[in-house]
Amino acid sequence: MNYPLKTRQIALFFIAFLPVVKMFTMPKSAAEACNEDMWISILLCLIIDYATILALIKINKTHQKPFYDILKDRFGTITAKTIFFVYFLFFMIKAFTPIFELRNFVQNSFYSTSLRTFPFVPFFILSVYFCTKKYSVLGRLSDLLWIMTVLGVSLILFLSIANADFGAIMPIFNNGLNIFKGSYFITPWFTDASYLLFMIGFFKHEEKTTLKLSLAFLAHGIIILLFSIVFYCSFTFVAKREFFPLSEIAKYSGVINAIGRFDYIAILIILISNTVSVALPLYFATKTLSMIIPIKNNVIIPIIINVSHLIIATFFERYQQFIIAIIHLNLSPVMLCLGNIAPFLLLFIKPKKADFTNNKALLKRSA
Amino acid sequence: MKFIKAKIFIVITFLIAGYFFSNDFGLIDIEKTAIVTACAIDKEDNEYKVTLQIALPSEGMGAEQNGKALLEGKGLTVADAIGKTGTVTGWYPSLSFCNLILVGESLLSDDLTACLDYFSRSIKIQDSAILACTENNASDILKKTSPLDNISGFSLQKIILKKTGMDGNVLKTDLKEFENNRFSRSLDSYMPFVCAVDAKHSDNSKPSDSGSSKESSNSGQTGGENEQKSFFNASKTKLFKKGVCIGELNESETSVAVLIKNNVYDTNLPVKNVLINGITANYSLRIIKSKFTLKINTSDDNVTVKISGKLFVKIADETSIDNNTSHEPLITLPDEVKIAAEKALTQDIIALTDKCKQLKFDLFDIDLNLYRFHSKKYNTKIKTLWDNVKFDINVSVYGQKEYKK
Structure with missing residues (x-):
């Protein structure tokens, strides 16, 4: 049977797309909640995500079916579609913060004299195109872009690590319950296992699948932890007001002072991966809505989804902080339930006798 | 159908490309922009007065006019005052290249955060801009001309930002560091x-090297021989608590503070009145390498801060008259000089720590180190920190060892 995704591609997907989206306001938000213990908050979220990913690998091994088919076989089409609608809303909400962040970053870093949303429109056009693509394209993108992420982040960290005062993360566990508050607030940036939830059944479980995905997730965790720690150790008491750490942490390097802002090369490299990364929730929102409303023309749903986000980004700009506050303060438990707890429930669904002859057709339809 | 799709795709591609590339990408119009190189802030009549020193883009303009290109604006806030400079001149002030922020004496009695917050929060100015306060009005400093450079902001930067390691007499800080502290x-x-x-001012005082020479000669031609020129001295340091000035470090205290806080090298260390073999002489030691460490001990009732310093030096100059016929090289460091240097440094450090205790000023990050590495005792120790703090100073000066028979 031909699977649209390979284990290697999912592993590279973790490295290419999961860290970059967390390099904007996530570290600052964690620092705001629990100061020097911010990395523990991040670590907590990573551990929860990793546990969910392990559960999903197990589910993939036992069911060998896409998420939709598992639900349909056990609960029927209506329940499956209802659950998919809930996940559609989940991805639509998950898309808000990264889109706002990327737009603000592009506006403030590259278009500082013309703060308009329109220069950001091409992102949505690209996103529409990306959303029409199958899982195999996502796999190929992971194959290509992981190196961009690794190169960009390595250069940024190399330039900034010398100026970081690593004593700044001491003392450990001094912020008590605020550590959990931090994790609560930053949850919407994580819940990345939800992506894997929609990939189950589309990749074959092999002997080393668990090891490969675990190592890739570990690499992603190290990248984001190291970046966050270096960020906090570079800014310490003013970290809370640094909205764009990506463009800030490397600029104090002696090399940058002597040569100029060549760290922007690394930033641009990271932004290539980040464009796909930001579009990922919209991509998965498209996949879920396509299963609910099967339309032959595969462009209509991506247009609906992207245009709705474009309208919000353009016309509801002044509600940006309000929307982000609602998502991170009120909807975090919902995001945690759908992104991390709900996948665990699938462990309790026993697989029906595998109908592998039918699986090929299912995969083609779902992808 | 496929043909129509391809057509639509091509049209959309051209539309996007046309839209995207017809934009100026937010580039600034140089004719309408004032490139700010330095900024001075003062307070007058309960309003902020901002003076911006700008680099004029006009090619034909003389260096003297360029040096005096200052824009002034007054406003209720710093942002307002900067905005007013644009209103008056029609130039949009671009702060991206502003490397120096000067604060006038009139602002030192208030919390400086009120006026510096605009710069530290705005991404339009780099937070690595050097920060300094001035005597009297900061704008007066920017208005002065210097033999070092026609643009006073640039000559000030030369004084404050010396070669790494050689900045032994200026305790420099930048916007980010100041706000962080x-x-x-x-x-x-x-x-x-x-x-x-x-x-x-005389023609002989002009530096003849590097890029400044051309500008200086231009300055001489346009400014005239009798023009009053100034050098700048930044070897004193103002101390702030909660953003309000509470005291000052004098020149020797500043030098010692720099030595402790930064690892300096290639800097002179003068040693006075050393008695060797009945001859009194002054020495100048060249610091090759220096390293100071601070250790905090909270084991007893007091907080003991152990300041240990190691300086590797060689003799750069001395004033003793050599009556011998041979001209011996200055390789070894006599024990008398070593002891005198250690004693002088220790005394200077004691004077510095006494001032810190007197002002309750945490120059050595004792509070931070207590919190980070003695967090269990932090709450009890911090309340009476400045009553119970003790400094244990140990400075060692090393040089080439002298062989004595």
Whole structure:
């Protein structure tokens, strides 16, 4: 049977797309909640995500079916579609913060004299195109872009690590319950296992699948932890007001002072991966809505989804902080339930006798 | 159908490309933009007065006019005052290249955060801009001309930002560092205090090297021989608590503070009145390498701060008259000089720590270190920190060992 995704591609997907989206306001938000213990908050979220990913690998091994088919076989089409609608809303909400962040970053870093949303429109056009693509394209993108992420982040960290005062993360566990508050607030940036939830059944479980995905997730965790720690150790008491750490942490390097802002090369490299990364929730929102409303023309749903986000980004700009506050303060438990707890429930669904002859057709339809 | 799709795709591609590339990408129009190189802030009549020194893009303009290109604006806030400079001149002030922010004496009695917050929060100015306070009005300093450079902002930067390691007499800080210290646990921060020193202007005083020579000669032609020029001195340091100035470090205290806080090298260390073999002489030691460490001990009732310093030096110069016929090289460091240097440094450090205790100013990040590495005792120790703190100073000066028979 031909699977649209390979284990290697999912592993590279973790490295290419999961860290970059967390390099904007996530570290600052964690620092705001629990100061020097911010990395523990991040670590907590990573551990929860990793546990969910392990559960999903197990589910993939036992069911060998896409998420939709598992639900349909056990609960029927209506329940499956209802659950998919809930996940559609989940991805639509998950898309808000990264889109706002990327737009603000592009506006403030590259278009500082013309703060308009329109220069950001091409992102949505690209996103529409990306959303029409199958899982195999996502796999190929992971194959290509992981190196961009690794190169960009390595250069940024190399330039900034010398100026970081690593004593700044001491003392450990001094912020008590605020550590959990931090994790609560930053949850919407994580819940990345939800992506894997929609990939189950589309990749074959092999002997080393668990090891490969675990190592890739570990690499992603190290990248984001190291970046966050270096960020906090570079800014310490003013970290809370640094909205764009990506463009800030490397600029104090002696090399940058002597040569100029060549760290922007690394930033641009990271932004290539980040464009796909930001579009990922919209991509998965498209996949879920396509299963609910099967339309032959595969462009209509991506247009609906992207245009709705474009309208919000353009016309509801002044509600940006309000929307982000609602998502991170009120909807975090919902995001945690759908992104991390709900996948665990699938462990309790026993697989029906595998109908592998039918699986090929299912995969083609779902992808 | 496929053909129509391809057509639509091509049209959309051209539309996007046309839209995207017809934009100026937010580039600034140089004719309408004032490139700010330095900024001075003062307070007058309860309003902020901002003076911006700008680099004029006009090619034909003389260096003297360029040096005097200052824009002034007054406003209720710093942002307002900067905006007013644009309103008056029609130039949009671009702060991206502003490397120097000067704060006038009129602002030192208030919390400086009120006026510096605009710069530290705005991404339009780099937070690595050097920060200094001045005697009297900061704008007066920018208005002065210097033999070092026609643009006073640039000559000030030369004084404050010397070659790495050679900045032994200026305790420099930048916007980010100042704000970081301001919001640290101790809320203590510092910045250099700049004074203008009148220079008797003559053509001979002009530096003849590097890129400044052309500008200086231009300055001489346009400014005239009798023009009052100034040098700048930044070897004193103002100390701030919660953003309000509470005291000052003098020149020797500043030098010692620099030595402890930064690892300096290639800097002179003068040693006075050393008696060797009945001859009294002054020595100048060249610091090759220096390393100071601070250790905090909280085992007893007091907080003991152990300041240990190691300086590797060689003799750069001495004033003893050599009566011998041979001209011996200055390789070894006599024990008398070593002891005198250690004693002098220790005394200077004691004077510095006494001032810190007197002002309750945490120059050595004792508060922060207590919090980070003695967090269990932090709450009890911090309340009486400045009553119970003890400094244990140990400075060792090393040089080439002298062989004595």
